[in-house]
Amino acid sequence: MARKLESQGRLDDAARAGWLYYVAGRTQDEIAISMGISRQSAQRLVSLAVAERLIKVRLDHPIAACLEYAVALREKFKLRHVEVVPSDPDGTSSTVGIAEAGAAEIERWLKRSDPIVLAIGTGRTLKAAVDQLPAIECPQHRVVSLTGNIGPDGSAAYYNVIFSMADAIKARHYPMPLPVLVSSAEERELLHAQALVRSTLDISAQADVTFVGVGEMGIEAPLCLDGFLEKDEMMALMRRGAAGEICGWVFDGDGKLMSDAVNDRVASAPIPPREASSVIGIAKGKRKFEAIKAAVTGHQINGLITDEAVAEFLLKG
Amino acid sequence: MARKLESQGRLDDAARAGWLYYVAGRTQDEIAISMGISRQSAQRLVSLAVAERLIKVRLDHPIAACLEYAVALREKFKLRHVEVVPSDPDGTSSTVGIAEAGAAEIERWLKRSDPIVLAIGTGRTLKAAVDQLPAIECPQHRVVSLTGNIGPDGSAAYYNVIFSMADAIKARHYPMPLPVLVSSAEERELLHAQALVRSTLDISAQADVTFVGVGEMGIEAPLCLDGFLEKDEMMALMRRGAAGEICGWVFDGDGKLMSDAVNDRVASAPIPPREASSVIGIAKGKRKFEAIKAAVTGHQINGLITDEAVAEFLLKG
DNA sequence: TTTGCTCATGGGCAATTACTCATAGTTCAT
DNA sequence: ATGAACTATGAGTAATTGCCCATGAGCAAA
Known part of the structure; x- marks a missing residue:
């Protein structure tokens, strides 16, 4: 008493x-x-x-929700790095906000004084992020592209991410003079055997950090829009369970790379090992919900920069 | 950029x-x-x-002493709601603590899903409380000002409580484009006859809950500081027995509204009926002892948010 | 009464935070 | 262009806080 x-x-x-x-x-x-x-x-x-939790602190700012989402996502999917930006309620752009956040994260890596290898995928979002980079000279680092910069028609790349980036930061850069998809597994072997391509592949395997976009499936998907896949090929892929792709590597709903004829034709470098390095996906938007979910579930990526809407979706399921 | x-x-x-x-x-x-x-x-x-007040801290614990005071005050003055916050021993601010408590109480009302009419007075303390409100959207409620928001010199308001509030909670709001005191009873009638003012007055009479500050008398009183009353008018008022004011309505030591020339000039809406609705005063500080005592004694208010020092004073007499 | 346990206390010290100051970069008017 | 005014920055330092430990009070069981 x-x-x-x-x-x-x-x-x-x-x-x-x-x-x-x-x-x-x-x-x-x-x-x-x-x-x-x-x-x-x-x-x-x-x-x-x-x-005793008598003191309640709260943060009265839109960022608050984002930070909480980030912590929850990091926990749920065992990710190394998560950043959630506020959703623009009626924003139609798929890059606003996320591009700046992506650039900020890339910059954090670039500011390191010890030399690192930075691998880069392709896509609209990544291009937008790289375009946000300020001009900082980082001659100590190397930037390597995971994917080809040649269009299906043989023209130069669509989202010329690595050149924009190298231009901004004055680092040595290793592009990949290939298309994303070639016509057959045999052609891929042939092309990968070239000395230039070979060295790029070797460097990419040593990447300390990798930034990639996450592509969705569907007839509006990047792979279709950019002409690498025909609509009927895409439909067939989806029927076989494809959920999304990173650098052209198609994975299913569990995030497992598919044993599929299409993946045999992907000329991109393999996604660097997630155990040893950071592989950060940058993507948002309703259309990419399932693709992003599969990517984090199957650990195709171990870092994610996205927006509130995606975060909510990922935490819901 | x-x-x-x-x-x-x-x-x-x-x-x-x-x-x-x-x-x-x-x-x-x-x-x-x-x-x-x-x-x-x-x-x-x-x-x-x-x-920038992004961080809001609040204490979620009824401190025993404060709780006891609150119970005793509720009993002694037949109040509906009493909240006592700890006194800051040598704190000079007249709003620290009480503002957070006021905001928490306002928030409790705002969280109701059924639409209510919330009436608001004016003053430094109330402004401080409203500034502590988080951004919560309550389009179902209406917020009405009891007092004018025009200064004695015709400028816009000093403690623009209702606009700050409406801004935070996105509710319909009804300000009162009048000064607190006008020059004569006749002018008041004239101004109150305006359609806009009329409707605000009508709404204020339906208030479900009202939050007001309690002003003291003296040459340091809000009414003087803000230029509504000259020093000699104030001194005369005090000689006639004035003890305090709410929304400009001056009352005596027993809390009875005075039949005084000054009250004839008050352009504020009448304080909503205490029998039918909650009228909560928010005030603390030694200077306001007598004013608060009069207000609760005469039932000008039926709710009080104050601090330990005031509570002790009220219980002592 | 003794023993053994828990727990609050205050001293002391290391970690952390707040503040001051000089400097470098920016803006803006001339 | 030039310089004044302003702002952000990093270093350095003082103030404040967090934590470990030895001590002793209070209390229950032996």
């Missing part, structure tokens, strides 16, 4: 100390004096108030 | 840093590393988040 009252009184004191500290903004010394206790006791009361 | 965007981004960063510091409990060093900035910059962002 007395014990109970005592500890009740202690909680009251904790509440009072916590109030004086967090709400009134007094120092623990002042609190100690006004409550007639030692500073250490005041400190204990304040931390007790926190431990 | 636009300056606007820059400072927006800075607030975002501040929010992020504040969240990491207060909610996630990281040190400023860790935050600095993860955001790629110096420790000092991280510290600045955290304090910016506090300064």
